[in-house]
Amino acid sequence: MGTWREWTEADAARWVAAPDGEDDKYRRGVLGVMTGSIEYPGAAVLGVEAAHRTGVGMVRYSGPRSVRSVVLARRPETVTMPGRVQAWLLGSGIDAGHRPFILSGDLQHALASGVPVVLDAGGLDLVGTHTAPTVITPHARELTGLLLSRDIECTLEEVEADPAAWAERAAAELQVAVLLKGAVTHVCDPDGARFTVTASTHWLASAGTGDVLGGILGALVATHHDRFEAEPWAITRLAATAAWVHSEAARIASEAWEGGPVLALDVADHVPVVIGRLLRG
Numbered sequence: 483m484g485t486w487r488e489w490t491e492a493d494a495a496r497w498v499a500a501p502d503g504e505d506d507k508y509r510r511g512v513l514g515v516m517t518g519s520i521e522y523p524g525a526a527v528l529g530v531e532a533a534h535r536t537g538v539g540m541v542r543y544s545g546p547r548s549v550r551s552v553v554l555a556r557r558p559e560t561v562t563m564p565g566r567v568q569a570w571l572l573g574s575g576i577d578a579g580h581r582p583f584i585l586s587g588d589l590q591h592a593l594a595s596g597v598p599v600v601l602d603a604g605g606l607d608l609v610g611t612h613t614a615p616t617v618i619t620p621h622a623r624e625l626t627g628l629l630l631s632r633d634i635e636c637t638l639e640e641v642e643a644d645p646a647a648w649a650e651r652a653a654a655e656l657q658v659a660v661l662l663k664g665a666v667t668h669v670c671d672p673d674g675a676r677f678t679v680t681a682s683t684h685w686l687a688s689a690g691t692g693d694v695l696g697g698i699l700g701a702l703v704a705t706h707h708d709r710f711e712a713e714p715w716a717i718t719r720l721a722a723t724a725a726w727v728h729s730e731a732a733r734i735a736s737e738a739w740e741g742g743p744v745l746a747l748d749v750a751d752h753v754p755v756v757i758g759r760l761l762r763g
């Protein structure tokens with residue numbers, strides 16, 4: 483078992499970036515997003531919204547026509563034309579068991595494209611086919627299912643009882659960075675990095691907040707794309723930073739409601755404040 487360290491505000495501040503005078507939207511980084519489905523259109527809206535709010539040069543969204551419409555209704559800044567991207571967010575709001583054949587091909591194509599990937603929910607089964615730094619973002623039930631599908635015996639109760647050990651095991655067996663969601667989020671990689679992020683508020687336990695986390699992380703990965711060649715392990719730090727930003731945005735959102743409940747979109751709405759404070763130092 484490795485040693486786990488709580489990721490701090492100072493750590494997170496090293497992994498956010500603002501554009502400068504040399505930048506344009508493409509140099510900042512484009513995030514390709516394949517999320518959502520007829521069954522779960524909201525997951526696409528939430529992830530795309532969160533990516534925009536985190537700060538990214540462009541979000542290219544690809545999904546069913548009706549889902550594209552709701553994404554564009556919420557965020558007309560989103561581009562739905564295919565094109566080059568610097569990172570992918572794949573799988574939120576997709577049911578791997580009912581994935582259309584063409585979508586499976588598109589997801590595999592993205593994983594083979596050589597750019598970093600954030601792999602969530604209905605894309606998790608494709609882990610192992612990645613060709614660039616990749617982080618998986620399961621919750622405990624998803625991690626259990628993934629490990630069982632690779633003939634690694636475990637139960638949901640075991641994963642929930644010792645998330646640190648199972649996140650480490652998954653990183654080693656699957657050779658991928660792992661962000662295991664929960665009240666304490668565990669982020670680790672096969673090279674020995676181990677970080678925890680303790681959620682600031684348990685109001686985060688509501689539908690769609692994980693989809694928002696995916697969007698935050700996707701945007702951070704896209705905007706740091708130029709660091710991956712020299713620092714392939716950057717994805718683990720970016721994942722911990724995304725979890726920290728997510729938790730802090732939820733805290734501020736809840737405070738705005740006198741400690742009251744927070745919805746997933748409220749978390750996304752408060753991400754710019756957190757990024758701004760991190761940049762100001």
Ligand SMILES: NC(=O)C1=CN([C@@H]2O[C@H](COP(=O)(O)OP(=O)(O)OC[C@H]3O[C@@H](n4cnc5c(N)ncnc54)[C@H](OP(=O)(O)O)[C@@H]3O)[C@@H](O)[C@H]2O)[C@@H](O)CC1
Nearest residue numbers: 522523524525574575576577603604623624689690692693
């Ligand atoms: N707005 C959106 O578009 C949103 C979209 N989302 C997207 O949804 C997709 C599925 O992700 P998920 O994590 O929700 O489901 P998943 O891991 O398959 O676990 C299912 C398990 O839950 C259990 N279960 C169900 N109801 C229960 C109950 N009342 N009380 C207790 N247990 C209950 C159920 O158990 P069962 O009913 O079979 O006994 C089963 O074991 C994913 O793509 C995600 O991105 C979400 O982010 C939400 C917002």
Ligand SMILES: Nc1ncnc2c1ncn2[C@@H]1O[C@H](COP(=O)(O)OP(=O)(O)O)[C@@H](O)[C@H]1O
Nearest residue numbers: 621663664665681684686687689690691692693
């Ligand atoms: N009890 C809890 N306290 C604080 N945060 C939690 C708790 N349970 C879950 N979370 C966080 O809420 C988010 C839920 O994500 P996820 O399980 O993917 O939900 P969804 O699929 O509905 O988006 C994760 O960021 C997770 O770390």
